[in-house]
Amino acid sequence: MSLMHGEHAHGSGHDHEHGHEHGHGHSPYLEHHFETLGQQFESDKLGMWLFLATEILLFGGLFCAYSVYRGNHPEIFVYAHQYLNKMWGGINTVVLLLSSFTIAWSVRATQLGQRSLQIGLLVITLLCAFGFLGIKYVEYSEKWKHGLLPGKHYQPHVGSHGEEHAAGAEAGADHAAAATSAGGEHTAAATTDAAAADSTLSVTAGDHHASTDPAIADSAASAVAAVPAADPNDPLAIDPSKIAPAAAPPAGLAREVRQHEGEHGVMMEEPKNVQTFFAVYFVMTGLHGVHVVAGIIAIFVILIYSMRGLYKPEWFTPVDMVALYWHIVDLIWIFLFPLLYLIH
Amino acid sequence: MASTGMRVGSGATDAPVGYAENNFLNHTKGFASWIWTLDHKRIGVMYMWSIILFFFAGGLFATMLRTELWTPKDDIVGPDLYNQLFTYHGAVMVFLVILPGIPAALANFVLPIMLGAKDVAFPKLNLASYWLFVVGALLALSSLVQGGLDTGWTFYTPYSTSTNTAVVPVVTAAFILGFANIFTGLNFIVTIHKLRPPGMGWFNMPLFLWGIYATGIIQVLATPVLGITLLLLIIERVFHVGIFDPALGGDPVLFQHFFWFYSHPAVYIMILPAMAVISEMVPTFSRKPIFGYRFIAYSSIAIALFGFLVWGHHMFVAGQSALMNMIMSALTYSVSIPSAVKVFNWLATMWKGSIQYRTPMIWVLGFIWIFAIGGLTGLFLGSLGTDVHLHETYFVVAHFHYTMMGSTFLAFFGGVFYWWPKMFGRMYDEKWGTIGALIVNIGFNATFIPQFIMGSHGSPRRYAHYLPEYQPFHQASTVGTYIMLVGFIICGWVLISSLYRGRKAPANPWGASTLEWQCTSPPPYNNFDEPPIVPEDEPYHYDHLEWDPELGGYIDKRREGSPAPGAAVEAAH
Numbered sequence: 001m002s003l004m005h006g007e008h009a010h011g012s013g014h015d016h017e018h019g020h021e022h023g024h025g026h027s028p029y030l031e032h033h034f035e036t037l038g039q040q041f042e043s044d045k046l047g048m049w050l051f052l053a054t055e056i057l058l059f060g061g062l063f064c065a066y067s068v069y070r071g072n073h074p075e076i077f078v079y080a081h082q083y084l085n086k087m088w089g090g091i092n093t094v095v096l097l098l099s100s101f102t103i104a105w106s107v108r109a110t111q112l113g114q115r116s117l118q119i120g121l122l123v124i125t126l127l128c129a130f131g132f133l134g135i136k137y138v139e140y141s142e143k144w145k146h147g148l149l150p151g152k153h154y155q156p157h158v159g160s161h162g163e164e165h166a167a168g169a170e171a172g173a174d175h176a177a178a179a180t181s182a183g184g185e186h187t188a189a190a191t192t193d194a195a196a197a198d199s200t201l202s203v204t205a206g207d208h209h210a211s212t213d214p215a216i217a218d219s220a221a222s223a224v225a226a227v228p229a230a231d232p233n234d235p236l237a238i239d240p241s242k243i244a245p246a247a248a249p250p251a252g253l254a255r256e257v258r259q260h261e262g263e264h265g266v267m268m269e270e271p272k273n274v275q276t277f278f279a280v281y282f283v284m285t286g287l288h289g290v291h292v293v294a295g296i297i298a299i300f301v302i303l304i305y306s307m308r309g310l311y312k313p314e315w316f317t318p319v320d321m322v323a324l325y326w327h328i329v330d331l332i333w334i335f336l337f338p339l340l341y342l343i344h
Numbered sequence: 345m346a347s348t349g350m351r352v353g354s355g356a357t358d359a360p361v362g363y364a365e366n367n368f369l370n371h372t373k374g375f376a377s378w379i380w381t382l383d384h385k386r387i388g389v390m391y392m393w394s395i396i397l398f399f400f401a402g403g404l405f406a407t408m409l410r411t412e413l414w415t416p417k418d419d420i421v422g423p424d425l426y427n428q429l430f431t432y433h434g435a436v437m438v439f440l441v442i443l444p445g446i447p448a449a450l451a452n453f454v455l456p457i458m459l460g461a462k463d464v465a466f467p468k469l470n471l472a473s474y475w476l477f478v479v480g481a482l483l484a485l486s487s488l489v490q491g492g493l494d495t496g497w498t499f500y501t502p503y504s505t506s507t508n509t510a511v512v513p514v515v516t517a518a519f520i521l522g523f524a525n526i527f528t529g530l531n532f533i534v535t536i537h538k539l540r541p542p543g544m545g546w547f548n549m550p551l552f553l554w555g556i557y558a559t560g561i562i563q564v565l566a567t568p569v570l571g572i573t574l575l576l577l578i579i580e581r582v583f584h585v586g587i588f589d590p591a592l593g594g595d596p597v598l599f600q601h602f603f604w605f606y607s608h609p610a611v612y613i614m615i616l617p618a619m620a621v622i623s624e625m626v627p628t629f630s631r632k633p634i635f636g637y638r639f640i641a642y643s644s645i646a647i648a649l650f651g652f653l654v655w656g657h658h659m660f661v662a663g664q665s666a667l668m669n670m671i672m673s674a675l676t677y678s679v680s681i682p683s684a685v686k687v688f689n690w691l692a693t694m695w696k697g698s699i700q701y702r703t704p705m706i707w708v709l710g711f712i713w714i715f716a717i718g719g720l721t722g723l724f725l726g727s728l729g730t731d732v733h734l735h736e737t738y739f740v741v742a743h744f745h746y747t748m749m750g751s752t753f754l755a756f757f758g759g760v761f762y763w764w765p766k767m768f769g770r771m772y773d774e775k776w777g778t779i780g781a782l783i784v785n786i787g788f789n790a791t792f793i794p795q796f797i798m799g800s801h802g803s804p805r806r807y808a809h810y811l812p813e814y815q816p817f818h819q820a821s822t823v824g825t826y827i828m829l830v831g832f833i834i835c836g837w838v839l840i841s842s843l844y845r846g847r848k849a850p851a852n853p854w855g856a857s858t859l860e861w862q863c864t865s866p867p868p869y870n871n872f873d874e875p876p877i878v879p880e881d882e883p884y885h886y887d888h889l890e891w892d893p894e895l896g897g898y899i900d901k902r903r904e905g906s907p908a909p910g911a912a913v914e915a916a917h
């Protein structure tokens with residue numbers, strides 16, 4: 001049938017924009033329902049941008065959840081973010097930025113017909129992506145090892161090096177006072193203790209559970225009884241204005257300590273529901289990680305086709321699309337990193 | 345030339361001019377040629393049959409529910425099974441019928457042809473959408489043998505994270521179906537942007553395309569939020585991360601916010617395409633240009649945008665702050681403005697028109713009546729004071745059935761009857777088609793008007809048992825359901841029998857002026873044997889179309905004596 005259309009479109013001499021000429025655009029890259037390569041490219045690009053919009057909204061839900069929980073319970077985020085390793089997060093940010101640069105350059109190289117350069121840049125991009133995942137693996141296994149996990153799996157405990165990660169038991173004596181208003185002095189004290197504790201103080205995991213579990217159960221009961229945190233009359237709700245100065249460690253001291261101790265150094269009164277932070281952390285970075293894996297597959301595919309010489313300066317749509325996708329993966333991380341790692 | 349010759353030479357003497365013996369339906373043959381097709385028309389047809397099938401499944405669940413409610417006590421099922429029935433009824437109707445209904449089935453078929461294009465922008469994505477739909481549907485229905493589901497179609501936490509029924513398969517299915525929806529919407533947006541023929545500006549487009557475009561915006565922007573919500577629900581259930589679980593510090597109301605941030609716009613995914621179909625049929629059967637083209641076009645976009653800002657009206661009694669309630673209530677009222685604009689424009693189009701009561705027009709009239717009731721009763725629910733009284737009653741059930749089921753499905757069926765001759769090249773029995781449409785309309789109103797009344801009397805929804813004082817209303821409602829069932833069976837029979845006994849359709853049986861009526865019935869594989877004439881104005885002018893009683897359809901006088909597509913090619917030789 002389609003052949004016949006072609007024949008009679010030419011034969012009858014109809015010269016309409018939307019005829020069925022298969023004649024023009026002899027390019028093998030042109031699909032049958034497009035008129036020109038330009039139209040096809042424009043369509044592909046618009047489609048890709050719409051897809052990226054869906055990605056932003058997909059993550060938008062998570063950013064929204066993040067805002068709600070952080071807005072309602074800033075103390076959880078300030079406390080728990082210290083368990084994230086800023087150095088690894090920072091390195092990963094640099095790695096992703098570099099990969100964004102190399103893939104953008106590889107698009108340019110395709111446009112200019114520089115095939116071996118393009119292939120080389122794609123390989124570097126892939127290496128960066130694997131590097132990112134490798135670092136992520138290191139970070140995840142650290143959390144796993146120390147029981148810093150979401151929801152009911154949250155069971156922080158003493159690490160294999162004898163470090164104490166949550167100072168719950170140590171601070172247990174003045175727990176009652178601290179629960180309502182964690183004073184700056186207290187934080188300072190806890191931090192200082194912690195610095196000493198590293199070598200001298202070792203609390204068993206069993207002790208630690210004893211101090212945290214009732215807190216969780218307690219909060220659960222209150223959360224069921226009232227709409228959690230949305231209720232301004234909730235006696236347990238904490239006034240955010242009081243939190244910021246108290247929860248932020250005193251300048252100088254804490255920073256120094258953290259430098260000493262790496263990610264596990266700072267000892268503070270552990271607030272309730274710390275597991276919420278790790279739920280947000282793992283879901284956000286996990287979903288981002290899934291996108292990185294998808295990106296690796298996509299980059300790998302275009303790498304194979306590039307080596308076969310499929311992409312030409314006249315047509316390189318897949319390279320462009322994968323690069324756009326990779327940029328959005330990068331961009332999401334650019335937001336995740338400060339929101340999760342760099343909280344004050 | 346060749347194809348025209350084959351048409352004449354095939355000996356089909358009873359076929360009117362404009363009917364194509366060789367068309368997209370028999371262009372290639374065999375099962376594989378259908379399931380791997382990239383042709384938007386075939387994908388649309390496959391979607392349509394699947395959706396009609398699921399509609400009857402969902403209708404079966406509804407009939408069982410209504411039968412159970414004949415008396416206040418257990419009749420045919422117990423409370424647990426009742427909970428599962430209303431869950432499956434809602435989930436099947438929403439996710440498998442109404443959401444994909446008009447866009448994926450009707451628009452898929454007709455949208456590229458309306459643009460004079462050969463296909464949608466991404467044919468493979470289109471096929472992927474259909475197969476995701478099938479996979480999602482099968483996964484959802486497989487939960488029936490995995491313990492069923494009793495959460496209601498809204499999957500509210502914390503019940504959905506604690507019930508023992510098969511939440512994960514159904515939620516995963518809804519997630520997959522969301523992708524099918526996104527692919528459809530994305531495809532249509534790009535097609536409308538990039539595949540319009542030269543000469544067709546935005547305001548020369550059929551209003552159907554405006555409606556589908558607005559729907560596409562919602563599908564693309566709202567569905568991902570449902571996606572992440574359902575994903576979080578799955579993660580919550582499988583890993584107990586505590587995002588929505590209050591026992592672990594999570595917030596179940598956050599689930600409601602997320603869910604309705606999608607699901608309120610989703611009701612516009614349901615109703616905007618319905619309005620789009622109606623906007624095509626009203627001028628065609630009134631033989632009069634549409635009144636207020638730009639108002640209808642812009643109101644579609646306005647509904648799409650406003651629709652994102654009103655989700656909180658589902659949580660007036662869920663602990664939302666008073667300020668938030670007031671804002672959401674006010675915004676909800678504002679959505680009724682563009683909706684009313686459309687209704688007034690349709691009525692103004694019909695005013696002093698020469699209305700033809702063909703079968704599709706019966707559905708249109710039913711739609712306008714039902715949509716008006718559905719829309720106006722929505723105001724009672726959008727108003728804070730009355731909503732406190734009416735929420736979780738049968739009033740809500742009746743309201744959303746008037747808007748979601750009544751309006752959308754009437755428009756869907758109207759559209760099926762409208763484009764049926766184009767899809768399959770057969771005319772159906774007008775008399776029985778009209779009777780079927782009327783019976784459905786009577787049954788629908790008989791089913792749901794009693795629910796408005798008992799809802800306003802305080803009868804709560806979602807219970808298998810009820811107080812005896814509500815029995816007359818329930819019985820009237822159940823009788824209405826059976827009337828509706830009879831009506832739909834008649835409609836189905838009218839359509840199916842037309843495939844075997846129906847008169848072959850000419851190119852333009854209704855005298856409509858959009859481009860899809862310029863190609864043959866059914867369309868050829870490439871949609872147009874010869875280029876369509878693109879209007880330089882709004883498409884709803886009918887002066888060039890003339891009824892030909894011998895043909896049983898309309899001829900296009902612009903084609904200078906050639907009565908229908910195909911013939912012009914002959915003349916050129």
Ligand SMILES: [Cu+2]
Nearest residue numbers: 608655657658
């Ligand atoms: Cu709503």
